Amino acid sequence: MNQKIKLYDLVASPKSTCYFSPTAWKTRLGLLHKNVQFETIPTTFLQLRGELAQRSGCPDITIPAIELLDGTFIYDSFRIAEWLETTYPDAPSLFTGDGKSSRESQPEQVILGKNYSRLVDLGLGASKSEWAVWYELFFPQQDKLITGDEHRAYFTSDARLGPQGYQKLLALDRQELTRRAKMNVQPLAQILHERSNEYFQGTHPGQVDYIIFGRYAYCRMLDAELTKEIWNDQGEELNEWIERLCQAFDGHAQRLFDNSSTSEN
Numbered sequence: 561m562n563q564k565i566k567l568y569d570l571v572a573s574p575k576s577t578c579y580f581s582p583t584a585w586k587t588r589l590g591l592l593h594k595n596v597q598f599e600t601i602p603t604t605f606l607q608l609r610g611e612l613a614q615r616s617g618c619p620d621i622t623i624p625a626i627e628l629l630d631g632t633f634i635y636d637s638f639r640i641a642e643w644l645e646t647t648y649p650d651a652p653s654l655f656t657g658d659g660k661s662s663r664e665s666q667p668e669q670v671i672l673g674k675n676y677s678r679l680v681d682l683g684l685g686a687s688k689s690e691w692a693v694w695y696e697l698f699f700p701q702q703d704k705l706i707t708g709d710e711h712r713a714y715f716t717s718d719a720r721l722g723p724q725g726y727q728k729l730l731a732l733d734r735q736e737l738t739r740r741a742k743m744n745v746q747p748l749a750q751i752l753h754e755r756s757n758e759y760f761q762g763t764h765p766g767q768v769d770y771i772i773f774g775r776y777a778y779c780r781m782l783d784a785e786l787t788k789e790i791w792n793d794q795g796e797e798l799n800e801w802i803e804r805l806c807q808a809f810d811g812h813a814q815r816l817f818d819n820s821s822t823s824e825n
């Protein structure tokens with residue numbers, strides 16, 4: 561029997577292949593980076609709060625979560641990244657950006673890379689609806705994907721979005737949000753402009769790249785046209801970095817973008 565680690569990823573409906581969760585992308589790319597075989601288990605918001613919370617024994621479980629072959633669940637993308645780093649020491653480090661294995665890396669260098677990743681993770685990479693321009697900007701697109709009365713009731717609830725949160729999110733000035741989103745991307749374009757052909761983590765990609773690419777993938781899955789304006793058109797080096805990560809790991813990300821479907825059939 562060929563059992564694999566399971567990656568629970570978020571979808572808007574049971575048959576959808578539109579993987580829009582920015583945090584799940586961080587783990588997806590981390591697993592690929594460490595050359596770990598895995599299968600994706602599409603999970604809706606209701607399945608996450610119901611079946612998965614129950615089966616894992618973790619009522620607060622979030623996406624991404626992985627299930628190991630012995631049935632252990634690990635969740636929180638950063639915790640999973642740390643687990644991958646120590647569990648697969650012979651594969652390239654996620655935190656050093658120099659292509660060397662975790663085993664060959666200096667502990668101080670790993671710590672530095674980890675702190676850098678964590679800082680980006682809690683800033684640009686975070687998904688809190690209260691502050692993230694990304695969540696606000698792409699909310700109407702995400703809203704359109706959520707179907708079914710029970711599912712919509714959960715997704716639009718005040719418990720999830722705060723008092724009148726749904727109405728407030730839909731009433732926001734989209735032009736202003738687009739402008740702010742572009743400003744979030746500007747420093748990224750600048751960093752790559754200063755060291756073209758490199759990655760955010762270093763000469764090789766790492767967790768910082770996967771966090772930033774997760775944000776890009778979220779945008780791209782929800783609105784490819786707006787994403788081009790916000791991301792690809794903001795600098796040649798950034799555009800090239802996106803292309804390199806789309807094609808990395810045998811074109812894994814590109815394939816998911818091409819096969820993305822929200823259909824319920």
Ligand SMILES: N[C@@H](CCC(=O)N[C@@H](CS)C(=O)NCC(=O)O)C(=O)O
Binds near residue numbers: 581582621636
């Ligand atoms: N810090 C966590 C954040 C995870 C998170 O917020 N995941 C979202 C999806 S992107 C989620 O599971 N949301 C469930 C819900 O809204 O009920 C991580 O990086 O894993």
